[in-house]
Each structure stands twice: as structure tokens, then as C-alpha cells.
Amino acid sequence: MKKVFKTASEALDGLLKDGMLIAAGGFGLCGIPELLIDALVASGVRNLTVASNNAGVDDFGLGKLLATRQIKKMMSSYVGENAEFMRQYLSGELELEFNPQGTLAERMRAGGAGIPGFYTQTGVGTQIAEGKEVKQFNGKDYILEEGIFADLSIVKAWKADDTGNLVFRKTARNFNPPAAMCGKVCVAEVEEIVPRGSIDPDHIHLPGIYVHRLIQGNHEKRIEQRTVRKREEA
Template sequence: MKKVYANATEALSGLLHDGMTISAGGFGLCGIPELLIDAIVDSGVKDLTIASNNCGVDGFGLGKLLDTRQIRKMISSYVGENAEFMRQYLSGELELEFNPQGTLAERMRAGGSGIPGFYTKTGVGTQIAEGKEVKIFDGEEYILERGIVSDLAIVKAWKADDTGNLVFRKTARNFNPPAAMSGRICVVEVEEIVERGSLDPDHIHLPGIYVHRIIQGDHEKRIEKVTTRKREEA
């Protein structure tokens, strides 16, 4: 099976449709699939449901899809750092399903593992638990969370071989592997595609069985918040 494609537009060809659900990897601006996001913006597909920790920042990452009003609903943990996200939500233009970060990551992983749901203590007694099944285990309350299976997963990895075995770099491992697992189809952008067999099996973070299409590209790697200190005088 051919998995390597020339660019993001080609890799997403035939996969996008209005009203679809997309799982997106990354955390803040770390490890986000920025090239695939740009291609989705250019496609004009709309009424999207996006499952992602957050929605980028104003004018970058998933924030671009907010600017073009292509997102109908976000399934997220964090809405900070993006004024347009907050504005659309508070004005009723954007539907939002809040999830604790660990719960969201586990919902993606569960969906990709064929697990339809799981019980967790996180969120018990809060708005997170409203409308959800509650069950008692060992005298403690747990709420049922459903696994997420999306139409498409878009993720960013550091390296891949042509079979789709992936290596993520540092904190890019937080949401990218579970997001990749949760998609019926997974498209990955990487910094480098290496020769088959060159990756140490012990260093592979996600096996190629989850990956359907791969592109290699250049990435901006924007810093979300730049913090500096004054240079000390010699």
C-alpha cells in the first residue's frame, strides 16, 4: 500500500466532507499538524467537529478554521490563548464539549483500541458528569465516558518510515498518538521520512498499522509564548 504522498492536499484527497469529525493531535502549538490544517482550510469543508486539546491561537493552527467558520463543534480541554474561540463560544456561534485533558486523551485511545467506553472518577460531582451514567465501584462514584472514533485523524510526528511507523519528539507525544489511533483514516505530516528498517523498533511510538497516509514538509514551529530576560551586563 502506498502511504507517502507529495503534499497535504494530495494526502487529504477524497477524505474530506461537510459535517465530519476530525481528531487533531498537538498541545497548544506543540506538535500540531499545521500543513494538514492549512489544506483543510483551503478545501472549504465546513460544519466540522474537531476533537483536540485546544484550538490553536488566533490566526494559527486550528485557529485558522475558526476564522473561516468551518468548525461547528469543538471537543476540547482548554479554550485559553484564543480570543476568537472564546468569542464564538460565548456568543453561541460555536458548540463546545469540555473534557478534562486526561479524559480526552483516553477517549481517543479507547476509541482506537475498540473500547466503546470507560469509567473514571474525573469530573464526578461537576458539570462534566451531567447527563452521564454513574456507577459505584468499591463505594466510589465513577462516570461513563465514551470512546472517540473520528472520521479522520490528523497528526504531526518527527520521523516516519514509508510503512507509517512513527517517532514523536518529546511533548508532541501527549495527544498525537491517541489522536492517530482514534481516526478511521489517519494522515500524518512528519519532518523526515527515513529508510524502512532504519528506525529502532524500541524507539517507535506508534506502529504503522494506524497510519494510512504520510507527507513530509517544512514547519514553522511557532512559539506560543516567548519569555525572555534582560541580558546581564558583563
């Protein structure tokens, strides 16, 4: 099966439809599938539900899809540094399903493992628990959280071979593996595609069985918050 495509638009061809659920990897600006997001913007697909830790910043990553009003609902851990995300949510223009960060990651991982739901103590007694089943285990309350089964996963990795085995670099590993697992179809963008067999099996973070399509591209290295010390006088 051919997995390598020339462009992000080609890799997404035939996969998009209005109203779909997309799981997007990354955290802030780290490890986000920026090229695939740009292709989603260009496609014009609308009424999307996007499961992602947050929506980056206003002019980059998922922030671009918010700016074009292509997202109707976010499933996220926090609003983050995106002013437009906050504005749309507070004005009632955007639906938002808050998830504790670990719960969101586990919901994705559970979906990828075929697990429809799991019980967790996180969120018990808070707004997170409203409307959810509560069950006791060993005398303690747990709430039922559902696994996420996305129509499409878009993720960013550092390296891949042509079979889709992925290696993530440092903190870019964050949400990318569970996001990749939970999609019916997973499209990954990488910085480098290497020959088959050249990646040590012990270094593979996500097996190619989860990855259906691949692109290689050039990526912008942004820093979300730059903090430096004042220069000391000589």
C-alpha cells in the first residue's frame, strides 16, 4: 500500500467532509501538524469538531481554522494563548468541551485501543462530572469517560519510514501518539522519510499500522513564549 504523498492536499484527498471529528496532535505550537492544518483551511471543509489539547495561537496552527470559522466545536484541555478561541467561546460562537489533560489523552488512547469508555476519579465533584455516570470502586467515586473515535487523525512526527513507522522528537511526542491511534484514518507529516528498515525497532514510538498516509515537508520552528534574562552589563 502506498502511504507517501507529495503534498498535504493530496494526502487529505477523499478524506474530508463537513461535520467530521478530527483528532489533532501537538501541544501549543510543539509538534503540531501545521501543513495538514493549512490544507484543511484551503479545502473549505466546515462544521468541524476538533479534539486537541488546545488551539495554539491566533495566526498559526488550529488558530487558522478558528479564524475562518471552520471549527464549530473544540474538545480541549484549555483555551491557552489564543485570543480568538477565547472570544468565540465567550460569545457563544464556538462550542467547547473541557477535558482534564490526562483524561483527554486517555480518551484518545482508549479510542485507539477499541475501548469505548473508562472510569476515572479526575473531575469527580466538579462540572466535569455533570451528566456523566458515577460508579463506586473500593468506596470511591469514579466518573465514566468515553473513548474518542475520530473520523480523521492529523499528527506531526520527526521521522518516518515509508511504511509509516513514526519517531517523535522530545516534547513533540506529547499528544501525537494517542491522537494518531484514535482516527479511522491517520495522516502524518514528518520532517524526514528514511529508507525502510533504517529505524531501530526499539526507537519507533508509533507503529506504521496506525498510519495510513504520509507527507514530508519543511516546518516553521516557532516559540510560543520566549523568556530571556536581561543582558548583564560588562
